[in-house]
Amino acid sequence: MSTDRATFAQVVDSVREQTSLLLGSTIGFTDEDWARPTALSGWTRSHVAAHxxxxxxxxxRVIEGLRQGIEQRLYESDAAKRRSIELGALASGLDLQIRLDTSASTLQVELPELEFDARPVELRAGYRLPLRRLPLARLSEVVLHHMDLAPHFEPRDxxxxIAVELLRFQVDRIGRSGDYPPLKVVADEGYTGVVGRIGDGIEMHGPAGDLLAWLARGTESPRIYRA
Structure with missing residues (x-):
């Protein structure tokens, strides 16, 4: 079975939809809930929200800078990024929820304008992509961090x-990094991707959403299997 590529508009709509689902999961969090640890080493839910x-x-900032002809990175430095997250995580649960909502709403207004913009943006040192793919990068963050914030959320939904696009994005992000062993992921929906060092490696099959969760977070699923 194969599936068509998601359109730019579908990705942008999915950012809004998945953000709404995330906010629905966190709206009832108490300050104690926000302080609970996640599977991300050293990060509480508050850290994830601040990030x-x-x-x-x-x-x-990147979008506005490019409008003015100024190219800039998402973050000044890794140290500045970490410092901002640590400070943001000190906020109350209510303030975190408000920041999540208002920042996402402001960004959502900007995303539809990026469809044909091929100017590069640096997501991290050495990793650049066209501005038109920024909505997909945001969608990946929202979906994966929803998993971190609310274990009941499953990407199989x-x-x-969209699941295939996110799996493809994760494969592209990892690339042929020597930090990963050779790996091929084969999605039921018709997509195949390869990551890690060059060589013969394992081959994992299953639904794209489950493969995404496994590849990005090590989440096991009875629907994926090694061939």
Whole structure:
């Protein structure tokens, strides 16, 4: 079975939809809930929320800078990024929820204008992509961090074309990094991707959403298997 590529408009709509689902999961969090640890080493839910809000505002700064002819990175440095997250994580649960909501809403207004913009943006040192793919980068952050914030959220509920796009994005992000062993992922929806060092490696099969969660977070699933 194969699935069509998601259109730019579908990705932008999915950013809004998935953000709404995330905010629905966190709206009832108490300050104690926000302080709970996540599977991300050293990060509480508050850290994840601060990172998501910072990420949205960083994307807005990059977009506005390019409008003025100024190319800039998402973050000044890794140290500045970490410092901002640590400070943001000190906020109350209510303030975190408000920051998540307002930053996401502000960014959402900007995303539809990027469809045909091929100017490069640096997401991290050595990793650049065309500005038109920024909505997909944001969608990846929202979906993966929703998993971190709310364990009940499962990416198998994503539309097939969106799950494939996110898996493809994750494969492209990892690339042929020597930090990863050779690996091929084969999605039921018709997509195949290869990451890690060159060589013969393992081959994992299953739904794109489950493969995404496994590749990005090590989340096991009875729906994926090694061939």
């Amino acid at each position: 998501l809000a910072d990420g949205a505002m960083a994307m807005i 994503l539309p097939a074309s």
